Amino acid sequence: MKCAEEAAVERWRVDGLIRVLARASGSSGAILWEATEATMDGSTPTAASVVGLWFADGVAMPAPTCPDPATVEAFATRTLVMAAAGEETPGREPAVTAALPVEYLDGRHGALTLFGHGDLTGDSFDITVDLLDLLPALCAVHRRTIWDENRSWLLLAAGITAFNKLASEQLARTDPDDQRIYQAAVQIVHDVIPDCIRCDVYRASTGRSRTSRLNLVRSSDGPVGGRRPVNAKGGTTARVEPRPRAARPFAASVLRTGQQRATTKPEEITREDADVDAGWLACTPIQVSNQPYGVLAIFGRRPSMPANALQVCEIIGDQLGLYLHLRQALHGLREARHTLQITSLSQAEALQDLEHQLGGPLLVTTERVDLIIRQGRVDGRTESQLRAVRGLCRKAMRVAMSAGVFATLSKGQPLAPKLELLSADDLLRLLISGADDAQLLSNPRRRIHFEVEREGIRALGRRLIKADRSFVEQCVGNLLDNAAKYSYEDNTVAVRGVADDNSFAVSVTSTGLPVDPADADRCLQQSWRGPAARVATGEGSGLGLWIADQLMRSMKGTIRVRPVRDTTTVLLTFPLT
Amino acid sequence: MKPFIVVLEDDHLQEDLLRDQLQHAFPAARIDTVVTEQDFRDRLAEFRRERPDVIIMDVMLRWASPRPDAPAPPADVASGGYQRAGFRCAELIFRVR
Numbered sequence: 001m002k003c004a005e006e007a008a009v010e011r012w013r014v015d016g017l018i019r020v021l022a023r024a025s026g027s028s029g030a031i032l033w034e035a036t037e038a039t040m041d042g043s044t045p046t047a048a049s050v051v052g053l054w055f056a057d058g059v060a061m062p063a064p065t066c067p068d069p070a071t072v073e074a075f076a077t078r079t080l081v082m083a084a085a086g087e088e089t090p091g092r093e094p095a096v097t098a099a100l101p102v103e104y105l106d107g108r109h110g111a112l113t114l115f116g117h118g119d120l121t122g123d124s125f126d127i128t129v130d131l132l133d134l135l136p137a138l139c140a141v142h143r144r145t146i147w148d149e150n151r152s153w154l155l156l157a158a159g160i161t162a163f164n165k166l167a168s169e170q171l172a173r174t175d176p177d178d179q180r181i182y183q184a185a186v187q188i189v190h191d192v193i194p195d196c197i198r199c200d201v202y203r204a205s206t207g208r209s210r211t212s213r214l215n216l217v218r219s220s221d222g223p224v225g226g227r228r229p230v231n232a233k234g235g236t237t238a239r240v241e242p243r244p245r246a247a248r249p250f251a252a253s254v255l256r257t258g259q260q261r262a263t264t265k266p267e268e269i270t271r272e273d274a275d276v277d278a279g280w281l282a283c284t285p286i287q288v289s290n291q292p293y294g295v296l297a298i299f300g301r302r303p304s305m306p307a308n309a310l311q312v313c314e315i316i317g318d319q320l321g322l323y324l325h326l327r328q329a330l331h332g333l334r335e336a337r338h339t340l341q342i343t344s345l346s347q348a349e350a351l352q353d354l355e356h357q358l359g360g361p362l363l364v365t366t367e368r369v370d371l372i373i374r375q376g377r378v379d380g381r382t383e384s385q386l387r388a389v390r391g392l393c394r395k396a397m398r399v400a401m402s403a404g405v406f407a408t409l410s411k412g413q414p415l416a417p418k419l420e421l422l423s424a425d426d427l428l429r430l431l432i433s434g435a436d437d438a439q440l441l442s443n444p445r446r447r448i449h450f451e452v453e454r455e456g457i458r459a460l461g462r463r464l465i466k467a468d469r470s471f472v473e474q475c476v477g478n479l480l481d482n483a484a485k486y487s488y489e490d491n492t493v494a495v496r497g498v499a500d501d502n503s504f505a506v507s508v509t510s511t512g513l514p515v516d517p518a519d520a521d522r523c524l525q526q527s528w529r530g531p532a533a534r535v536a537t538g539e540g541s542g543l544g545l546w547i548a549d550q551l552m553r554s555m556k557g558t559i560r561v562r563p564v565r566d567t568t569t570v571l572l573t574f575p576l577t
Numbered sequence: 578m579k580p581f582i583v584v585l586e587d588d589h590l591q592e593d594l595l596r597d598q599l600q601h602a603f604p605a606a607r608i609d610t611v612v613t614e615q616d617f618r619d620r621l622a623e624f625r626r627e628r629p630d631v632i633i634m635d636v637m638l639r640w641a642s643p644r645p646d647a648p649a650p651p652a653d654v655a656s657g658g659y660q661r662a663g664f665r666c667a668e669l670i671f672r673v674r
Binding site for chain 2: 392443445446489513
């Protein structure tokens with residue numbers, strides 16, 4: 001409905017225009033045509049349609065379906081065609097008296113057919129003809145202006161698209177080539193503003209201060225500081241040094257204020273650069289928010305600046321600013337990442353060294369205490385204290401080993417298990433030792449009991465598993481530590497064995513703080529702790545299960561967490577040899 | 578007059594050692610142990626009535642021992658975490674004084 005209304009308004013306007021032209025020429029009616037199809041050379045329309053018509057009151061003329069011969073000739077010759085005069089007979093329908101060519105803004109041909117009862121003569125007709133003669137030229141100028149402006153925006157859009165693509169490519173590199181970016185920006189200016197005779201890109205010399213000096217980094221001549229081959233007369237190539245650039249007060253003022261400026265004053269242009277013969281100068285700051293990076297300067301030939309020059313200058317300046325800002329930010333991020341990597345590496349190395357320094361004395365202490373206990377020359381109370389000391393030393397060794405594993409993985413290095421074949425008895429000894437230590441170290445007031453179900457372990461039979469003994473001790477120790485930490489009082493932590501044809505699993509089952517089944521896999525993530533564990537139970541780094549997972553993977557095994565309400569079972573599964 | 582010493586420590590190994598050493602140094606002292614922040618808060622009224630002479634306070638302390646029916650910790654504990662438990666207890670004691 002709206003389109004029909006708009007079409008009706010448009011038609012009313014056209015009819016009004018036709019009425020004015022007809023009456024001005026002394027006609028009693030007029031029809032405006034447009035060509036709907038054209039021949040190859042556009043001279044003769046193969047079809048024409050009526051754009052609008054007007055006839056004086058009392059004259060009823062149906063809209064013709066095709067143009068009369070005079071109009072067709074006007075279409076073909078693009079000149080005024082006077083039709084043969086008819087007899088002036090009152091009451092008779094007006095006849096075609098003249099046909100004039102019309103040029104539409106979109107380049108299509110048209111014609112205006114005038115009607116009357118006799119020859120059209122007089123000043124008014126002559127003026128109308130002259131006006132219609134001028135109109136095409138005016139329309140052509142206007143159309144060219146619009147077309148030129150549209151073309152420049154199309155070129156700008158294409159140029160910016162290519163610029164952004166180039167900027168993306170350069171920003172992806174660790175060492176972007178800024179000159180290619182400047183060159184692209186300068187090229188866009190020349191493409192979009194044909195009147196431009198020179199485009200300069202300046203960068204602020206130090207930091208991002210508005211009082212920095214401006215250094216010319218790119219000009220229409222090429223990169224500044226390099227050589228440009230120039231074809232001299234006779235075809236030989238001569239090399240020309242770029243001319244030194246003096247201070248640029250106009251550009252400097254733009255950097256200082258952060259505001260775009262333009263001038264057509266010869267003295268300002270000469271002060272800026274006495275060597276350039278320009279009619280106008282436009283400068284725009286290259287900046288992002290309030291951070292200045294430089295200035296873009298454009299010199300043009302004509303005495304007046306093209307209508308879109310300032311806007312184009314601003315758009316390209318903004319693109320340059322965005323590129324430079326992103327480049328700087330990316331550079332900072334890369335440096336920060338590099339620093340973090342170095343810091344992380346040095347911290348990992350320090351941890352490994354500490355593990356080594358701790359591990360040795362602890363191992364010796366454990367062995368010596370073990371020796372004393374085995375010698376059996378101490379009383380019961382002393383023996384139980386020595387067992388506690390031995391358990392503490394083993395726990396300390398596990399913590400030191402965890403630090404070492406963490407450091408190795410932080411450096412991106414793989415763990416290197418020392419694999420050996422372990423039998424059911426080896427496993428049983430290891431598990432019983434771990435359970436004893438856990439029992440000794442657990443708080444007696446909480447009455448948590450650690451139990452190893454031997455039959456399940458012996459189900460391994462004569463088969464063997466290939467594993468690193470210290471890794472297995474570490475994994476089991478971490479699981480028992482967790483069980484001690486999170487179990488409810490008066491509960492049993494059960495250590496069992498589960499065997500099938502291809503694998504053997506050691507399971508640790510405890511009843512305590514529940515694990516959400518949705519978090520079963522997250523438990524194995526580095527530094528993850530459940531919300532209840534984080535608040536209720538105090539110390540814990542969230543590394544125990546993650547380290548166990550890494551150790552098991554290095555031995556081609558797996559770890560799984562299976563929570564069922566308050567009961568949690570953790571399985572360490574080893575492939576059988 | 579017997580000195581009254583309260584030891585606030587959740588690690589039973591350290592608490593045992595500390596208790597032994599304190600008892601050895603102050604044979605006549607009365608030594609009480611509190612193992613969680615929740616226990617400490619529960620006994621605040623008691624400490625108001627009978628003020629300890631010395632409180633040896635661990636900074637990082639668990640809120641409570643795992644229990645099936647344990648209520649959710651208060652908001653200041655949930656937001657501050659166990660790392661600041663000792664400071665929270667110290668503030669509570671100063672308010673009591």
